[in-house]
Amino acid sequence: THFTHAVSRRPGASVTGGLRAEDRGAPDLARMLAAHDAYIATLRETGAEVIVLEALEDYPDALFVEDTALCLPEGAVMMRPGADSRMGEVAHMRPTLAGLFDDLRDIAGPGHIEGGDILFTGREVLVGRSARTDAAGVAELRAILDEWGHPLREMQTPDGVLHFKTDCSLLDPETILSTRLLDASGCFDGYRVLHLPEGEEAAANAIRFNDVVLMPDGFPRTAEMLEREGYDVRLIDNTDCALLDGGMSCLSLRL
Ligand code: CIR
DSSP states (O other): OOOOEEEOOOOOGGGGOOOOSOOOOOOOHHHHHHHHHHHHHHHHHOOEEEEEEETTTOOOOTTTGGGGEETTTTTTEBBBBBGGGGGHHHHHHHHHTTTTTEEEOOSSSSSSSGGGEEEEOOOEEEEEEEESSOHHHHHHHHHHHHHHHHOEEEEEOTTTOOOGGGSEEEETTTTTEEEEHTTTTTTTTTTTEEOOOTGGGOOOOEETTTTTEEESSSSHHHHHHHHHHOOOOEOOHHHHHHHTTTOOOGGEHHH
């Protein structure tokens, strides 16, 4: 998979009010910005053009751009977040994607779907139903993907897990990094699955971007496993995004 572009958005001061399942303290903006810089620099190192959008103070979670759209070779689909406070982020992303895609679609509703629940493996699109993504949202996406010729497989994000991709990542077209919990559902039959070492489940949200794999710092056994498997691993400080249940995939749209 070769990506020529990525789109990200700077966190603003309002990020301290971002959504979180459990309050473990507020993120530190300065440290978050430094980590965001490192993330963007790593994407750029691979030769991709990275568009960095301005912070949206009215939307504390707007840095998690992945949830606003699904980017595929045929076009992009603007999502319809299940979190009320995030709905308005979509309209702010739309003009950027309109400049990058000829075919731009919208999930019109009433259903909901967020990009964090969608894993495109190249051969199919896996979508996890979750507290944010419902059957009607998935059905609307399916109708669009039918037109584009992409099979969609609907699965279930485990209870208590924010998004499907909170618990898995695509490392290459054949290989998925997954928690044992998610993989136990059998959803990755037909792929090679690498399991997160016990106690390092929080490293499941990684991304393969061109020649590198970005993963959160602080999970040494996962990093070692991926290096042993031949991946060029880059560690990013995810301390502050983790307080808001966010990770590597959430911080960019990749196309
Ligand atoms: C939220 O709850 O919506 C944000 N605090 C975190 C979103 C993370 N996004 C993602 O996993 N794609």
